[in-house]
Amino acid sequence: MANKIRKGDKVIVLAGKDKGRSGTVTKVDTKENMLFVEGVNMVKKHVRPNPNVNEQGGIKSQEAKMPIGKVAIFNPATKRADRVGFVTKGDKKVRVFKKTGEQID
Numbered sequence: 001m002a003n004k005i006r007k008g009d010k011v012i013v014l015a016g017k018d019k020g021r022s023g024t025v026t027k028v029d030t031k032e033n034m035l036f037v038e039g040v041n042m043v044k045k046h047v048r049p050n051p052n053v054n055e056q057g058g059i060k061s062q063e064a065k066m067p068i069g070k071v072a073i074f075n076p077a078t079k080r081a082d083r084v085g086f087v088t089k090g091d092k093k094v095r096v097f098k099k100t101g102e103q104i105d
Helices: none
Strands: 010-013 022-029 034-037 042-047 058-063 071-075 080-082 084-089 092-097
Touching: none
Parallel strands: none
Antiparallel strands: 010 022, 010 071, 022 034, 042 058, 071 080, 084 092
């Protein structure tokens, strides 16, 4: 099955501690059905100093992965979350917004 949400898509979080926040998808893991969203689901990580990479130690913030089902793609026409559908145009399969029917990419 084709991916409904891909890297670079603007999404809105539907559930969890960051509900209502939006961001851009930075990475998608299709095997685990998880994704990373820029600036959303931030966690603190304790990092040990590494002299080989010239990295300082301390507590750093980074994005954690979240389930694909907790996000929806952002529709700029309606300015709300929307679902993704597929339509065949010629011999190509393209993604479309369910509410407006316009092509995503």
